[in-house]
Amino acid sequence: MKLERDKWRRDIFPYLTSELKEALRRLPAEEPVEEIRLRAGRALLVQSGSGEIVLSQVTVSAAGLHQVLMLMTEHSLYARDEELKRGYLSLPGGHRAGFAGRAVVEGGVVKLLRDISGINIRVAREVKGAGEKLLPRLFDPKTKKVQHTLVLSPPQAGKTTVLRDLARLLSGAGLKVGIVDERSELAGCYGGVPQLEVGPRTDVLDGCPKAEGMMMLVRSMSPQVVVTDELGRPEDVWAVEEVINSGAAVLTSAHGRNVEEAAGRPALARLLSAGLFERVVVLSRRAGPGTVEAVMSGGEAACLAQRRGKAHVTG
Amino acid sequence: MLPVKWIGALLILLAAASLGNRQAARQRRRVLELEEFRLALRLLSAEIGYTATPLPRALKEVIPRLGRREVRDFFREAAGRLAMEGENAGGAWSYATEKSRVNLALEEADRLAILRAAAGLGGLGRVDQVKQLEMAEAELAKLAAEAAEGLAGREKMWRYLGVLGGITVVILLL
Numbered sequence: 001m002k003l004e005r006d007k008w009r010r011d012i013f014p015y016l017t018s019e020l021k022e023a024l025r026r027l028p029a030e031e032p033v034e035e036i037r038l039r040a041g042r043a044l045l046v047q048s049g050s051g052e053i054v055l056s057q058v059t060v061s062a063a064g065l066h067q068v069l070m071l072m073t074e075h076s077l078y079a080r081d082e083e084l085k086r087g088y089l090s091l092p093g094g095h096r097a098g099f100a101g102r103a104v105v106e107g108g109v110v111k112l113l114r115d116i117s118g119i120n121i122r123v124a125r126e127v128k129g130a131g132e133k134l135l136p137r138l139f140d141p142k143t144k145k146v147q148h149t150l151v152l153s154p155p156q157a158g159k160t161t162v163l164r165d166l167a168r169l170l171s172g173a174g175l176k177v178g179i180v181d182e183r184s185e186l187a188g189c190y191g192g193v194p195q196l197e198v199g200p201r202t203d204v205l206d207g208c209p210k211a212e213g214m215m216m217l218v219r220s221m222s223p224q225v226v227v228t229d230e231l232g233r234p235e236d237v238w239a240v241e242e243v244i245n246s247g248a249a250v251l252t253s254a255h256g257r258n259v260e261e262a263a264g265r266p267a268l269a270r271l272l273s274a275g276l277f278e279r280v281v282v283l284s285r286r287a288g289p290g291t292v293e294a295v296m297s298g299g300e301a302a303c304l305a306q307r308r309g310k311a312h313v314t315g
Numbered sequence: 316m317l318p319v320k321w322i323g324a325l326l327i328l329l330a331a332a333s334l335g336n337r338q339a340a341r342q343r344r345r346v347l348e349l350e351e352f353r354l355a356l357r358l359l360s361a362e363i364g365y366t367a368t369p370l371p372r373a374l375k376e377v378i379p380r381l382g383r384r385e386v387r388d389f390f391r392e393a394a395g396r397l398a399m400e401g402e403n404a405g406g407a408w409s410y411a412t413e414k415s416r417v418n419l420a421l422e423e424a425d426r427l428a429i430l431r432a433a434a435g436l437g438g439l440g441r442v443d444q445v446k447q448l449e450m451a452e453a454e455l456a457k458l459a460a461e462a463a464e465g466l467a468g469r470e471k472m473w474r475y476l477g478v479l480g481g482i483t484v485v486i487l488l489l
Contacts, residue, residue: 018400018401067401070403070404070437070438073369073437074369074370074371074372075369075370075371075397075403075404075436075437076363076367076368076369076370076371076373076404076437077437077438077440078363078367078437078439078440078441078444079363079367079368079369079370081440081441
């Protein structure tokens with residue numbers, strides 16, 4: 001596994017105020033930083049692979065947060081307002097910043113966030129090789145057949161990393177891959193260019209709603225594999241069914257510690273119990289992010305999901 | 316003795332006339348610069364409204380499309396300042412306005428109109444940002460129209476004033 005641990009400093013430091021930079025410089029270079037949390041009036045927190053680090057010498061100010069926001073948008077809120085409405089910005093290098101603040105609502109829709117009170121910088125960890133162990137279970141290089149696969153994991157357990165690496169590997173194996181990257185997490189596009197390696201035969205539809213994006217890709221880019229992240233809405237399920245019927249393979253993920261938990265969500269329950277997925281992969285953080293807990297066939301997953309469904313009805 | 320006196324008188328006359336000419340040319344330059352700033356603001360608001368280009372790049376995009384060097388310098392100053400740490404868009408714009416004061420033939424009212432574009436620059440949504448620039452542009456259009464009105468008369472006046480002022484000084488000294 002190749003992992004450049006210090007790269008985030010180069011990517012993220014240009015967006016930080018000098019006192020934040022100063023405090024973060026004191027962290028050891030090999031610290032596996034996952035998140036940098038800035039909250040107005042509170043100490044700077046760093047979430048790392050080894051736990052939480054409180055940098056209490058720095059108190060983040062509201063003005064400081066505003067400055068960080070302006071640096072991240074290149075002094076141009078208008079250029080990023082669509083992303084800000086959804087509460088996050090993607091940064092060069094595939095990193096992301098999430099925002100909390102006061103929502104300004106117009107006609108029931110969030111128009112913008114003002115008075116930013118918190119920024120969470122999520123450091124992208126491009127772990128090449130994260131999908132290597134899984135690949136033989138999902139892909140037959142002779143027939144070039146990719147199984148329809150669902151990756152399940154709780155947050156921060158590496159679903160996106162694994163999906164991205166699988167996309168890279170499949171693309172490298174000669175398949176046309178299409179990624180629908182609704183939240184700019186998979187490919188981390190910045191200015192239209194994927195910042196993370198997704199392979200030589202990969203098309204990315206960036207910032208596009210999943211369901212619509214999947215259909216757009218199938219219609220226009222003739223992908224052999226469609227990759228998308230965090231399934232969950234009813235329309236996503238219809239789109240997955242459509243893609244499967246169009247002949248492309250689907251590689252996707254959802255939140256959930258196991259099949260039973262995922263089947264608790266109506267949209268996913270339908271997909272799982274119908275046995276549309278041929279493989280279900282469950283990940284956890286037990287031995288670090290990306291630990292493979294189980295790889296099961298679609299039939300097994302369908303059984304589990306149906307049992308959960310019955311328990312739900314009788315209980 | 317006599318020729319020296321006449322040469323001196325001639326020099327004074329020439330100096331005064333050229334001073335008048337300079338003032339007259341400045342009147343014309345002001346109108347041209349105002350028009351150029353209008354063009355620049357329209358280009359900038361197109362960059363923002365149509366392609367949503369971030370300011371550092373939008374400012375640089377505008378430069379090669381402008382004809383007058385002193386206005387190009389204004390945008391170069393603003394873009395350069397914006398790239399500095401701790402600076403914001405409004406601050407960079409004000410800085411460029413101040414910095415280019417001596418190179419431009421603009422008057423205080425013109426500068427205020429240009430500064431109006433700095434209010435909220437970069438901190439507004441796309442629609443409001445475009446509106447703000449359009450407002451500043453309209454203000455500049457008004458000033459340019461006023462400046463163009465009677466420009467020929469004012470130019471002539473400054474030229475005459477130069478020559479006549481020169482003659483007056485010569486007469487007084489002779």
